[in-house]
Amino acid sequence: MRRGESKTTRGANRSSPSSWKSSYIGYGLVVGFVLMLLFLMVSSQFSNSTNVYFGRPATISKTDSVPSARHQEDHAGQEGGSREMEGHYREKEKVARTHTEQSTGQHQEKKVESEQQRAEKNPIEEQLGNERNSDKWEERHQPEKKDRIEFSEFGGGTDDFNNVANTKPICDTSFGKYDICVLDGDARAQGGAVPTLTLVSPRAPRREWKIKPYSRKYLDGLKAVTVKSVPNPDVVDAPQCTTRLNVPAMVIELGGLTGNYWHDFTDVLIPLFIGARRFGGEVQLLVVNLLPFWVDKYKRIFSQISRYEIVDLEKDHGVVRCYPHLVVGYGSRKEFTIDPSIDDTGVGYTMVNFTEFLRHSYSLPRDRPIKRTNHQRPRMMILERTNSRKFMNLPEVVAAAEAVGFEVTVAGRPRASYDEFVREVNSFDVMLGVHGAGLTNCVFLPTGAVLVQIVPYGRLENIAKTDFGDPARDMGLRYIEYGIAADESSLLEALGKDHPIIKDPIAVHMSDWGKVAEWYLGKQDVRVNIERFRPVLMQALEHLH
Structure with missing residues (x-):
């Protein structure tokens, strides 16, 4: 070592052999990593090309590319x-x-x-x-499409083989107004005094329900059917098929409040549209408490709902009808209307669709009212009641309507056939009447026509709104409401201004619904104040511009 050599140089000279060794090791690690990566790639290709699942090459479908x-x-x-x-x-x-x-x-x-x-x-x-x-x-397993019929609503027939324990029950009884059961798969309907509807499916747990297939299950006098799910198709568990139809079926009950015109639509025809229209006529109706005369009245509607014979399920003895899909029960969440956000119609039908369906069923010509011109007067139908809630000054009401520009017709109980009466209703642009079942005929008015509801005295505005006000708007009608004051009611003359019926209607509502029905709906007639009513007539006319 030379005496003038610095300590730093000496240190560098001593460390150089170690640095070379580190470099060799680093190169070796890189080479090893590359070789390992090549090995893994070759192994992966070999595995993909030779992997076999039950004798078939393993493939990854488009569906499998999405996580589970x-x-x-x-x-x-x-x-x-x-x-x-x-x-x-x-x-x-x-x-x-x-x-x-x-x-x-x-x-x-x-x-x-x-x-x-x-x-x-x-x-x-x-x-x-x-x-x-x-x-x-x-x-x-594609996501549901709006224009596609999806049968499975509550479970039972689900194809989720991996999740049998979590399969939902085939009957949904959680709603207080009506029950719905959906039997999707091997569904069997056995008629008799107490009809039995059976779903045969190893995926559905063994269960049984008693169902009243009517839109208001809480009513007295309804008949129940038995709905059950069983795992085996043998004779012990399930009735054996005697006939098979490869279309869906629907079990409904008549009776209840059927026969009241408003309830005909609210409790049967609208719920039937909600539950069955999605099938486009390819559905068979199995009816408990069948009323042939009633079905005949609405035969035009039933013929559009189903192209198949209606089965009287209680008289269908000795027959076991089998279907790929069976719905038991029907209903609507609101009165006299359809709310697509809560009523499961299958394709999002609305009340406008229902009125279009009625016009098609009865071949009605008008889907829009006329627009008021100097050459044509709009037509007004005034509904005349014969029991309670009558007009005590009907001629004055007619004269006032004519004075503002309407051509007026007074209609009572239809004298012609129902089909002819429906066609007559469709010819009007405005319907006017006191709250009652007759206003149900507004379903046949053209979309955009006007409904004027006169609400009797007695704080009945909420009832009027629920029964006709909201439904009319949902139908696409222009809706106007006129509330009767105490001095326009026959109750004031009969009872006096200090009587609780006149003085405190809210207390009457709070205390007893029977009194509400008896007095405000059952014993009241109206005398319309023409001066107060004239602006309502003008508003109806303006809606037709």
Whole structure:
């Protein structure tokens, strides 16, 4: 060592051999990593090309490229029938697909392994020959489309083989007004004094319900049917089919309040439209407490609902009818209307659709009212009641309506056939009447026509709004309401201004509904104050501009 050499130089000279060794080690690690990566890639390709599942090459379908959460979401959409979630599911599917397509080969390898593990843990799928790889599986598990009939509403017939324990019951009895059961799959209807509807499915737990298939299940005098699910198709568990029809069926009950004109529509015809119109006529009706004369009155409507013979289920002895889909019960959440957000119509029908359906059923010519011109007077139908809530000054009301520009016709109980009367109603632009069942005829008015409801005295505005006001707007009609004052009511003359019926209607409502029905609905007539009423007539005319 030379005496002038610095300590730093000496240190560098001593460390150089060690640095070379570190470099050699680093190169070796890089080479080893590259070789390992090549080995993994070759192994992955070999595994993908030779992997066999029950004798068939393993493939990854478009459906399998989406994580298993998609599979669960599809079933949630089918069982719950929730259209609000459809867009959410599709958006999540889009994100999942994008993420999968951008994944590396390593992620694809892990995905194949997870598919193998899931298949090995699914003995039911093995028995069906890997149903998920079949052509039909992808079609069945597509997100629900608005114009597509989806049978499965509450469960029972769900195809979720992996989640049998969580299958929803086939009957939904949670709503206080009506029950609905959906038997999707092998459904069997056995007639008799107490009809029995059976779903045969190994996926549905053994259960039994007593169902009143009417839109107001709380009424007395209704008849119940037995609905049950069983796992086996043998004679012990299920009646054997004697006839089979490859269309859906629907079990409904008449009776109840059927026969009251407003209840005919509110309790039967509108719920029937909600439950059966989605099938486009390809549905058979099985009826408990069949009323032939009543069905004959509305035969035009029933012929559009179903192209098949109506079955009197109570007299269908010795016959077991089998269907791929069976609905038991019907109803609507609101009175005399359809709310597509809460009434499951299958395709989002509204009350406007119902009135269009009626016009088609009766071949009615007018779907719009006339627009007022100098050459044509709009037509007004005034409904005349014969019992309570009569007009005590009907001629004055007619004269006032004519004075503002209407051509007026007074209509009482129809003398012609029902079909002819319906056609007559459709010819009017305005309907006017005191609150009552006769206003139900507004369903045959053209969309955009005017309904004027005169509300009797006695704080009946909420009832009037529920029974006709909201439904009229839902039909696309222009709605006007006129409330009778105490001095326009026959009750004032009969009872005096200090009587509780006159003085405190709210207290009457709070104390006894029977008194409300007896006095305000049953014993009241009206004398319309023409000066006070004239602006209502003018408003009706203006709506037709």
